[in-house]
Amino acid sequence: MMLQHITLLLLLLVVQTYQHPQEVYLNGAIKRQPLSSKYIINKFSSTNSSGDSTTNATILANLMGDLLIDNMKFPRCWNGSRKGWEKFANYTQSKRPILLEQDAWDSARLATNIFYRLAGEVMGFPVRYMEFTGGYDNVLGPRLQAGAVDVVMEMWITGIPVTWFDHGSVGYQGRSGMYIPTWLAQSDVTLAFDFWRFFQNPKAINTFKTKSWKPIVNNPDGTPICTGILKGCQNNTYHPAWWTPETDQNFVTMWHIDPSWSQYHYERLIDGLGINATITWLGGNNFYNIVGQALKNNTPCVFYQWKPSSFVAVNNVTRLMFPDSDNGLTLKWLIDPVNSPIGQDEATTIITKVKYLNY
Ligand SMILES: *[C@@H]1O[C@H](CO)[C@@H](O)[C@H](O)[C@H]1NC(C)=O
Ligand SMILES: *[C@@H]1O[C@H](CO)[C@@H](O)[C@H](O)[C@H]1NC(C)=O
Ligand SMILES: *[C@@H]1O[C@H](CO)[C@@H](O)[C@H](O)[C@H]1NC(C)=O
Ligand SMILES: *[C@@H]1O[C@H](CO)[C@@H](O)[C@H](O)[C@H]1NC(C)=O
Ligand SMILES: *[C@@H]1O[C@H](CO)[C@@H](O)[C@H](O)[C@H]1NC(C)=O
Numbered sequence: 001m002m003l004q005h006i007t008l009l010l011l012l013l014v015v016q017t018y019q020h021p022q023e024v025y026l027n028g029a030i031k032r033q034p035l036s037s038k039y040i041i042n043k044f045s046s047t048n049s050s051g052d053s054t055t056n057a058t059i060l061a062n063l064m065g066d067l068l069i070d071n072m073k074f075p076r077c078w079n080g081s082r083k084g085w086e087k088f089a090n091y092t093q094s095k096r097p098i099l100l101e102q103d104a105w106d107s108a109r110l111a112t113n114i115f116y117r118l119a120g121e122v123m124g125f126p127v128r129y130m131e132f133t134g135g136y137d138n139v140l141g142p143r144l145q146a147g148a149v150d151v152v153m154e155m156w157i158t159g160i161p162v163t164w165f166d167h168g169s170v171g172y173q174g175r176s177g178m179y180i181p182t183w184l185a186q187s188d189v190t191l192a193f194d195f196w197r198f199f200q201n202p203k204a205i206n207t208f209k210t211k212s213w214k215p216i217v218n219n220p221d222g223t224p225i226c227t228g229i230l231k232g233c234q235n236n237t238y239h240p241a242w243w244t245p246e247t248d249q250n251f252v253t254m255w256h257i258d259p260s261w262s263q264y265h266y267e268r269l270i271d272g273l274g275i276n277a278t279i280t281w282l283g284g285n286n287f288y289n290i291v292g293q294a295l296k297n298n299t300p301c302v303f304y305q306w307k308p309s310s311f312v313a314v315n316n317v318t319r320l321m322f323p324d325s326d327n328g329l330t331l332k333w334l335i336d337p338v339n340s341p342i343g344q345d346e347a348t349t350i351i352t353k354v355k356y357l358n359y
């Protein structure tokens with residue numbers, strides 16, 4: 001793409017807040033927003049051959065439940081040659097709108113907006129441009145499989161068995177993980193803070209003890225962000241079995257968002273590697289302030305993030321490496337994440353652009 005074009009898009013998009021893909025493998029939390037009642041898709045009726053109108057509406061409501069903004073319009077951006085597409089205006093304009101899904105995080109917004117300019121402004125097709133919260137339960141499957149949307153430009157593949165037409169990599173990959181500030185990674189090579197074995201070194205753990213702080217974050221009503229999750233978050237925190245209040249100073253806190261992100265991966269990784277770490281969930285509203293402040297203050301910290309994300313892009317941080325081979329633990333963990341330790345880092349995800357199979 002033309003640099004100037006991309007710069008304009010970046011300017012447009014940079015003002016939007018970031019939210020993030022929920023890469024959840026199994027038993028993922030379902031996050032839904034209220035349905036926009038004006039939303040009707042005629043072709044949806046083809047997805048259930050026995051449905052009455054109530055059934056159709058209910059299924060559709062579920063599929064569209066995280067719609068944030070319908071029918072978005074942007075000032076025209078592309079002003080250059082339409083490469084001959086203007087000659088086909090009568091053809092392109094007669095088509096039904098392309099139902100374009102944009103998910104509410106920056107890299108998806110960028111890729112989707114480029115599609116919107118190309119399909120709409122250059123080629124001249126009507127485009128119904130919609131923003132969804134997106135993420136695992138909504139994006140990665142049923143909505144696209146049903147044809148409730150036609151195109152998704154940033155599909156994070158997981159093991160969900162759904163059908164779509166895959167148009168190949170969008171050009172970048174996704175990977176979640178734990179991060180540390182780069183200055184910490186470079187502070188003492190003998191401690192290797194960018195490698196998981198630092199958790200086995202009391203001297204390295206001590207680095208966190210001396211400057212660490214443990215903010216407690218609750219919901220406005222005082223209840224924990226998360227609690228009561230079997231072998232997971234209790235009162236905002238996960239402690240492995242060998243942790244005790246008396247030995248807490250021997251443990252490094254991993255700052256996390258909420259348990260719907262990479263669910264059970266780090267809980268079971270702590271167990272699997274036997275490392276002295278705990279997890280504290282800060283919630284989507286506070287995570288970025290708290291971790292951002294820690295980075296500003298040069299506080300040693302370990303926190304959950306992923307690429308591509310604007311947080312990793314604008315902060316000087318380094319991904320912490322965990323083992324890349326797992327002696328077969330991953331498969332067990334995928335089947336039973338609550339009870340199976342894992343030894344392996346999170347995998348890289350090939351992010352693809354996809355469309356409704358019958359479009
Ligand atoms: C149609 O929807 C009904 C009600 O949800 C469901 O029981 C039925 O299995 C669906 N049929 C098909 C073919 O999906
Ligand atoms: C619901 O779906 C069925 C099956 O596709 C279709 O025959 C029916 O017309 C739909 N009902 C409404 C009210 O759209
Ligand atoms: C777009 O084209 C119009 C008319 O040709 C011109 O006035 C305007 O400056 C152009 N805008 C951009 C951003 O290039
Ligand atoms: C589009 O259709 C109109 C009306 O039939 C016709 O006058 C016009 O030439 C057509 N434009 C193109 C680009 O084919
Ligand atoms: C990132 O931090 C390291 C260590 O403090 C420093 O050497 C490097 O210049 C920083 N990079 C950027 C792009 O600021």
Ligand SMILES: *[C@@H]1O[C@H](CO)[C@@H](O)[C@H](O)[C@H]1NC(C)=O
Nearest residue numbers: 199200201202242247250276
């Ligand atoms: C890990 O914590 C245990 C106490 O639960 C402690 O005995 C051990 O020394 C700690 N290991 C390191 C590397 O700090």
Ligand SMILES: *[C@@H]1O[C@H](CO)[C@@H](O)[C@H](O)[C@H]1NC(C)=O
Nearest residue numbers: 216217224227234235236237
């Ligand atoms: C939850 O954590 C807070 C802060 O550490 C503590 O005051 C409270 O007693 C804990 N509640 C439960 C039920 O453990």
